[in-house]
Amino acid sequence: MSETPTEKALQEFLSEAQEIVEAFNRDLLALDDQRAAGSFDPEVINDAFxxxxxxxxxxxxxxxNRMTALSHNLENLLDSLRLGRVELQPATLDLLFEAVTLFNRIVSETASGVTGDEGMEQVEDLIARLDRVALRKESANDASPWGGWELDASLLSVLTEYEEHRLRENIKSGRSLFRIHAAFDLMTIDKGLDELKARLKPLGEVITYLPSAEAANDQQIELDVILGAQAELRAVQEAVVGTGAIVALLPKRNGSAPVMRPAAPPTATLAPQAAPNTFAPVAAAATSGSGSSGSGSSGSAAMNASAVVGKAATAGVAGATAIGAARIDRDEEELTLKSVAQTVRVDIRKLDNLMNIVGELGIARAGLQQLLDRVKADRQQTKLARDLHHELRSLSRRLDELQAGILEVRMVPLGQVFDKLSRVVRKISRDAGKEIRLSIAGADTELDKLIVEELSDPLMHVMRNCIDHGIERPEVRRAAGKSEIGIISIRAEQRGNHVVIQIEDDGSGLDEKKLVQKAVERGILGESEARELGRRDIYNLIFLPGLSTKDIPDEMSGRGVGMDVVKTNIARLSGIIDVESEPGAGTRLTLTLPITLAIIQALIIRAAGRTFAVPLNSVLESLRITQRDVRTIERREVMSLRGQTLPLARLERLFRLERQDLGGVPQKQYVVVVGLAQHRIGILVDELMGQEDIVIKSLGRALSNIPGIAGATELGGKKTVLVLDVAQIVEEAVASGGSEAA
Amino acid sequence: MSDSRQRVLVVEDSATMRGFVTATLESGGPFTVTQAESGFHALKILPRGRYDLIITDINMPDINGLELVRFIRDSEQHKTTPLLIISTDGREADRDRGLKLGANGYLTKPFEPQQLLDIVRGLLHLG
Structure with missing residues (x-):
């Protein structure tokens, strides 16, 4: 046992902490929603607590320490909130959202090695502000009796302070109290309880569950559920019909206080006297240095205390052993093993490694396929060929399943990012003085974990842009006959191997004239170039660094955080961006992203007598053309594609290759249209050779800097081909062609 | 089980805390730990198990630690099993209710591994 936590334990803690902070954030968002309705769901406040x-x-x-200090203070505040001692103010909620941001920062800083009290000032600052807003209510009510309800002491004694408060609140609001008695089979208790809960929830509040020991055996358990509801007995009975549960209204009586029957077993009197003053929190054991042989330096107070408490338990140990000796139970072992947590946390690098191995297996499979083809060619070996073919096919199927399985493990729902966005939208819109509703659909759409993480920054910037530049001020909206509340909607859905995320606002739309004017002013565009731009080219100007149509640079644009960052981030993920806009009605951004980057599908092509692989994520379409379709404008080859001018790139020119086949330029050619972020270009190729799943390997340091090459991959037969880096090729083409090529 | 290992049931809804208690006990003494991730989970395990010590958190959803303490104390099988509650500072009222219901001792979060081992050894009369 070590004194300092191991790295692994710390990692586990950090990921649990992150999950908790996310859940906390969801609770706050729910509370924020409920604010409009004027009353808060106590259960949500309790969850936040x-x-x-x-x-x-x-x-x-x-x-x-920073996290402990912050959570300690929040815990006190939320405890007061859930116990009704403090009322939840909008200002308090704002500060709680700030706490989420601070928690996240602490988690990520801890992950990168920051320790101790560094950054404690921010925590202290927030705590001080929390202290100022949390106004205490007079808590005169807690002494109030049970409103005539006859509640026996055995019920009251097992309620936590919070549950007791909820019981009082239910009574205060005039609800009736019901006791629902149900029996559950041990094996199916989870399902049974969920169902019972789901039926009772619409009626009121489940205050607590009381398991009954007398009726318990190794087959079933009986429970009393205490429900507070504004309902007739019959309604509650109807709600649980079919579950076998028995409903009773708790008795009321004329007197005021319930009879307090002692409910505690004999040992109880010993413990409270011994424990409270001896196991004082931390201080006693903060010195636990050596950890040697039990007694060490760990504080004599704790030792003494153990001894005292130990005495109280003497009888207990003996008794338990006696019972245990009588029954050695196999089933118990099984039950225990089965029911322990069903999830594991895995370092994503381990999954990367597995993926690599699957990639190698894929290459081996392709090699086998080629061997099979050779065997097939031998007429003497038809039986062998057939058997081999059969085996190979089943291997192939399993391999595909394995690959799909590993990919699936890496998938996480986009909701993880969307939750963060809601918080950001709330804050920015408040700062900007605009009221905005965020509507989210498809939060359960899944993507590779790494991609989801990389998405949070660009999506955040997009939100900022929608709020700062897209949605108009309330008075402007009113004047334009729109609702004062702006709407930003995010929709995600899976389409084949891609996930499409659409972000739409109902703001003013892009101002084409202003965009062009700005670009010309900044010297990004020439006057004549500007006149030739198509609509899409104009929209794409928003992705240029430092181009904002806002005349007064606000806080955000002042920081130079803009859509160019979005473009860069999305391009890094091999994503594609489309912009559509309708003046006065809004703007829509469509992001198309691959589901994973671990194994990619590639289009195998031949150009200049060599074979290349083009990641299919970036390929929009392939066309067959003839030499006549290619035109030259200003010494650049272009072609016309559905009315748009598509710049063309030749790999031999890019990589300065000699054409190996001397047959001259073939009459028939193909164009592979690739897109990256907002750009589209066509790559001229001689032959399309089909699709393959590939794993990209790095080329090693010496060759890693060749522009336009992302790495190498092996195809069947140990043939190594280069994988094109579409991002660089597009950028190269765009740069050499000026902004018109956008 | 005839060996001298002591069987401990740990009921705690936080995976990290559960792991911490388990690792501390299993590496610090002759303990075999069974974990339960909620009060319900404990209810499922308890009727079939024999434990030398039960450790439970108080603040858990649905079935709280107090209800569990009472359940354990009322059950024929576990009524004398030593019971340790894990509480947090600021929640003294709940902790005291637990002790009244028959828990034999408590530890306040956060605690050092040695503190946990000391109190567990004390409850089990190990040297």
Missing amino acids: RAVHSLKGLSGLFGI
């Missing part, structure tokens, strides 16, 4: 409560306990284990 539990989140910071867990963070506090966990961060304390790892000595992350």
Whole structure:
């Protein structure tokens, strides 16, 4: 046992902390939504409380003092909120959202090695502000009796402080109290309970669950559910019909206070006296240095205390052993193993490694396929060829399943990013003085974990842009006959091997004239060039660095954070961006992203007598053309594609290759249209050879800097081909052709 | 089980905390730990198990630690099994209720591994 937590334990903690912070954020968003309705769901406040409560306990284990301090204060605040001692103010909610940001920062800084109290000032600052807004309510009510309800002490004694408060609140609001008695088979208790919960929830609030030990055996468990509901007994009975549960209205009586029957077993009297003053929190054991042989330096107070408490338990140990000796139970072992947590956390690099191995297997498979072709060619070996073919096919199928399985493990829902976006939108729109509703669809669409993480920055910038530049100020919207509340909608859906994310605002749309004017002013465009731009080319100007149509640079554009960052990020993920806009009605951005980057599909082509692989993610279409379709404008080859001018690139020119086949330029050619972020170009190729799944290998340091080459991959038969770096090729083509090539 | 290892049931909804308690006990003494990730989960395991010690968190969703303490104390099988509750500072009221219901001791989060081992050894009368 080590004193400092291991790296692995810390990693696990950090990912759990991150999950908790995300859940906390969701709770806050829910509360924010409920604010409009005027009343908060106590369960959500309690969930938020539990989140910071867990963070506090966990961060304390790892000595992350900033997180402990922050969560300690939030816990106190949320505890007061859930116990009704403090009212939730909008300002408080704002500060809680700030706390989410701060938690996230602490998590990521801890992950990168920041320790101790560094950055504590920010925490202290936030705590000080929290203290200022949290106004205490007079808590006169808690002494109030049980409103005439006869609640026996055995019920009251097992309620936590919070549950007791909820019980009082339910009584105060005039609800009736019901006791629902149900029996569950141990094997199916989870399902049974979920169903019971789902039926009771619409009626009111489940205050607590009381398991009954008397009726428990190794087959089933009986439970009492305490429900507070504004309902008649019959309604509750109807709600649980078919579950076998029995509903009773808790008795009411004329007197005020319930009879307090002692409910605790005999041992109880010992413990409270012994424990409270001896196991004082941390201080006693903060010195636990050596950890040697139990007694060490770990604080004598704790040792003494253990001894005292131990005495109380003497009888317990003996008793338990006696019972245990009587039954040695196999089933128990199985049950235990089965029911422990069903998930594992895995370092994504391990999955990368597995993916690589699958990639290698794919290459081996292609090699086998070629061997098979050779065997097939031998007439003497038809039987062998047939058997080999059969085996290879089943190997192939399993390999595909394996690959799909590993890919699936890497998938996470986009909702993870969308949750963060809601928070950002809320903050920015408030700062900007605009009211905005964010509507999200397709949050369960899944993408490779790495891609989802890389998406959060660009999506954040897109949101900023929608709010700062897209959605008009409320008075402007009113004047234009629109609702004052702006709407940004995000829709995600899977289409084949891609995920398409559309972000749409109902703002003013892009101002083409202004965009062009700005670009000319900045010297990005010549006057004559500007006149020739198509609509799409104009929209694409927004991706140029430092081009904002806002006349007064605001906080955001002042920082130079703009759509060029979005373009760069999306391009890095081999994504494609499309912009559409309607003046006065809004702007729509469509991001098309590959589902994964781990294994990619590639189009195998031949050009200049050599074979290349083009990542299919970037390929929009392939066309067959003749030499006559290619025109030369200003010494650049272009062709016309559905009315748009498409710049063309030749690989032999790009890589300065001699054409190997001397047959001259073939009459028939193909154009592979590739897109990256907002750009489109065509690559001229001689032959299309089909699609393959490939794993890109690095070329090693010596060759890693060849522009236009992303790496190499092996095809069947140990043939190595180069994989084109579409991003660089497009950029090269665009750069040499000026902005018109956009 | 005839060997001298002590069987401990840990009921805690945080995976990290569960892992911490388990690792501390299993590497720090003759303990074999069974984990339960919620009060319900514990209810499922308890009727079929024999434990020398039960450790439970208080603040858990649905079935809280107090309800579990009472369940354990009321059950024929576990009524004398030593019971340790893990609480957090600021939640003294809940902790005291747990002790009243028959828990034998408590530890306040956060705690050091040695603190946990000391109190567990004390409860089990190990040297």
